[in-house]
Amino acid sequence: MTVAVDQALQAWMPALPLAVAYSGGADSTALLHACVRRWPGQVYAIHVHHGLQAAADGFAAHCRQACDQWQVPLVVAAVDARHQPGQSPEDAARRHRYAALAVQAHTAFDRPMASVALAQHADDQVETLLLALSRGAGVAGLAAMPAQWQRDGLHWHRPLLGVSAADIRQCLLDQGIAWIDDPTNTDLRYTRNRIRQQLLPVLEQVFPQFRDTFARSSAHAAQAKQLQQELAQLDLQAIGVPPRIQALQQLSPVRQANVLRHWLLQHHQATPTAAQLQELLRQIGACQTRGHRIHIKVGYGFAVRNGANLGWYNP
Template sequence: MSQPVTDLPSRLLLSLTPWRNAARWHIAFSGGLDSTVLLHLLAHLAKNHSLPALNALHIHHGLQVAADAWPEHCQSVCDELGVPLQVIRVQVQPGASLERAAREARYNAFTAVIQANELLLSAQHRDDQAETLLFRLMRGAGVRGLSGMPRQRTLGRGHLFRPLLDVTRAELEAYAAEHQLCWIDDPSNQDRQFSRNYLRHQVLPVMIERWPQAVTTMARSAAHLGEAEGLLDELAQIDLASARTVSDFDWLGVPSLELAALAELSAARQRNALSHWLAALTRLPDTDHWSGWEDLRDAAPDARPVWRLAQGQLHRAGGRIWWLAGRWLRPANDAVAWHDPSQPLVLPDNGMLSCRGQIPDGPLQIRYRQGGEVMAVGDRGHRDLKRLLNERRVPGFVRGRLPLLYRGAQLLGVANLRDLSGSEQDGWHLHWAPLSEDQGLS
């Protein structure tokens, strides 16, 4: 049973209580019915309650001619309510799904705007949640997908909150009529070729005619699945804790997990733990693509399997799996002269190199492995570099980026590797600080 429209302001204020100390509330304002009601509610609540500063954000996708007039409409609404408006124009990348591409462009824009301790308020409601559940069910989603839209989540440096998920579309329409609000009717919302519109106009009305409480019960199912997802997340944290062991190559700053700890789990727990871990790194694979994990996990010990995902790759080396993206996926090839070894050397796309202790005589040069290198190692004489790297179990993906210190044709040292990175007798040591993830490796 829907609650009276007159309760909407108090219900909204109650749901926003935990966020009253935020620095600013941004409202995702499309100009449509839902966001217009949300903006109107917040603007009027701000007159009688101490709320954070309000700011409306309108994303202009530029996908249809009619949309060019929407920023002006949004500005007039905001002017009337006394809420500042920020219009952001985005470029929607072409792809198989226009809906997905527009959503990604929109949320990328929101992420760029939202600062620490700020909140983005979005106006999705209970009917939207039911549509989301049906849409994802048709796509074969698992528990995470079928839990629907979360009420809150992190967004960039701030948070996203959906305060109207317990409110029906009918309640919003009644509020808009009572307050004589004007809003934009997006023509594309009637286009049945878009899956969500088809569900909204063709499927849900038939279901509601047969089961009047369908929207409410589907939202309840999404909440149950959300609780199940929380339990699966807790299980994933337990399983990942045993796989986040110390590695000799932690200094690389590359995310990695111990393979043996994962392999001891059931297949379902492996997928659950990896999904949780990968979610922060890449778009998750669909069900069929998970065979790539099995191939990587079960490959022969001397193999170098790779599982290619949307934003990077998983490699297996040294009894671990490693997440590689960006520059880690290509070797560094450019030789660099080191004219002043007393100063750190910035390597193109490969971090920084420094020499500690007594500096070797020059002229010196930094090169990268090409194959066939030989190095003098103490009383062991000359040894193939490949064999030396194998002895130290250096992961294959690192070998093409390890800085090699040369004097003429002589290989003097390999950065960061024990017994190879310098000379105890001559008192020097070569230290390499790879680019961190924050510096552009993912």
């Protein structure tokens, strides 16, 4: 099964040098080792030390040992991954992880990185889609994880999204490469773990090709998401930043919702719940007098009326 990982990398041509987010788990171990073989001297490793569990120091030590063996430059970045009130621990850890990866990719090595590779695989993509479905997500959530994007002056890649977790582990076993298992991955208190351990085996029995078919559905959703974003950009240019309330009112309710989600995310990194967005739309529709006040919870802050415009602030 070594072929599965190597084939996934054959058509992948990231800008070099390349940093691999290396946790020490099976997925990132397979990705890092394959990248080192393909681009010797051009691959670096970043291990994010979250400090959230007692085993974290052992993870970092394992990564140092493996990188010494493979002669891969490694940096261990310690982050404070504690979550804020109202924020999920998983979301907080993810945000801290991505921020640390971006900083280290730019500054930690003898030259800045051009690309960062992440090791999420086909099973992770299915889990993300199922989580989105369970939460009633729109097309942005159903699009699941993109294979590549640009942010913070870096090219980000997920080259293993077409490879199953089983194939990745078999690849490592075939080569005699060790990895570490995060004990939290078996904790059934986390919904993602319950999906992985209880739901995916059933899907395998009932729909053996579910990884491929689910991936196609996510690809269709990703196209719809792109169309929504392009329309939102056009509408935001028309209504202005910050949005003019009267101009917002000229749009249909679905376009109002679309452009408001886009504005909040792009300019304030805020994502409203469905209920918050619905209430905001109601308030905008009712805003017909000079004295009408808007002040409602949206995301982790508040949407407010500032004269003729709609504003947002984080107290």
